[in-house]
Amino acid sequence: MVVAIEPEEKTEHPIELVLARLLRLGSLVAAALLAVGIALMILGQTGLAPKLITAGLLVLLGTPVMRVIAAAVIFVKERDWHFALFSLVVLCALAAGIYFGKEM
Amino acid sequence: MVITFITIFAIGIAAGVVGAILGLGGGIIIVPALTLGFGMPMRTAVAASTVCIIATSTGAAVAFLRDRLTNTRVAIWLEMGTSLGALTGALVAALVNQRVLFVLFGLLLAYSAYNMFRTRKEHARPEVIPDAISSKLRLGGSYYDKALGRRVEYQVTRTLPGLIIMYFSGAAAGLLGIGAGIFKVPAMDQVMGMPFKASSATSNFMIGVTAASGAVVYFARGDVKPLVAGPVVLGVLLGAILGARLMMRMPASKIRLFFMPILAYTAIEMIYKGVKWW
Numbered sequence: 207m208v209v210a211i212e213p214e215e216k217t218e219h220p221i222e223l224v225l226a227r228l229l230r231l232g233s234l235v236a237a238a239l240l241a242v243g244i245a246l247m248i249l250g251q252t253g254l255a256p257k258l259i260t261a262g263l264l265v266l267l268g269t270p271v272m273r274v275i276a277a278a279v280i281f282v283k284e285r286d287w288h289f290a291l292f293s294l295v296v297l298c299a300l301a302a303g304i305y306f307g308k309e310m
Numbered sequence: 311m312v313i314t315f316i317t318i319f320a321i322g323i324a325a326g327v328v329g330a331i332l333g334l335g336g337g338i339i340i341v342p343a344l345t346l347g348f349g350m351p352m353r354t355a356v357a358a359s360t361v362c363i364i365a366t367s368t369g370a371a372v373a374f375l376r377d378r379l380t381n382t383r384v385a386i387w388l389e390m391g392t393s394l395g396a397l398t399g400a401l402v403a404a405l406v407n408q409r410v411l412f413v414l415f416g417l418l419l420a421y422s423a424y425n426m427f428r429t430r431k432e433h434a435r436p437e438v439i440p441d442a443i444s445s446k447l448r449l450g451g452s453y454y455d456k457a458l459g460r461r462v463e464y465q466v467t468r469t470l471p472g473l474i475i476m477y478f479s480g481a482a483a484g485l486l487g488i489g490a491g492i493f494k495v496p497a498m499d500q501v502m503g504m505p506f507k508a509s510s511a512t513s514n515f516m517i518g519v520t521a522a523s524g525a526v527v528y529f530a531r532g533d534v535k536p537l538v539a540g541p542v543v544l545g546v547l548l549g550a551i552l553g554a555r556l557m558m559r560m561p562a563s564k565i566r567l568f569f570m571p572i573l574a575y576t577a578i579e580m581i582y583k584g585v586k587w588w
Contacts, residue, residue: 233369233372237547244540262544266543289383296386296389296519303396
């Protein structure tokens, strides 16, 4: 374990801001797609509207998964192996949950 | 149709605000509103509610992360428990007696409601001494409390019991389809000794991940109906962004006061669900 290069300030701060930026981007894109989709639905564009709404929902669905992946990448970069491993466990459990869930 | 859209959207906003403040998924509002209020099938309501959990989590997390109210290290440590628990829950769902579980988890919630009520007046809580895992993983944190006008530093303890509770909370979500945040907030607040606001924000952060695998499954089965989920999810997203800002300015004691009746109500509802067919 590389304990020597673990300054508190450096390891504690960037991850929150990186994740916040990622989640903000995800929510903005999702909100825009949903809003346009709903507006088109009200205007009677029944062909395109559900597709846009579904796209918005899928973008939103992707954000928690993306943030676990992003956290894993940050922990690996910081050589914080414990937390990199924890993130990997979470990702594997998520993948297994999706796999088994579809089977049932 | 426009009226229906607007009503569903407004319900979403309310659920998002409440969910972001209390660290819950908001299913407690959305599922009854869609099934009882609009006569939608349970599957459609639960699928929409699951996507709403992600919307609450993502929408509120932006503000909470920036103000460091979310403890990302605690979140990832505990997410191991919730995600593995949810997986187990989904796998053994067919083998267990759900009614017994409803009663058991209901009693557990009733106990934590009682405990939260009992400790409501303890403003100065006993000093939290971090345990070995907490020190090693540097789980302690600090945030600037806008209601108090000062920085709050805290330590985390009983990390292993916390992880085990999260495992069962994840299993409850997988088995019973409820309880996204309702077990997590008391576990962090009462067992691990975290401040209430940090517990709520961290719970909020975690619930999105647990909900994601469920939501993918609902999508694959075609239970997510865009015309229902679209307006409610957009509402929840906006509500959560608003709710997060409100929460940061609210005193923890007031948030706790809102949380307790919801905890008690959910406990009674779960016990009732378990015993009503006996």
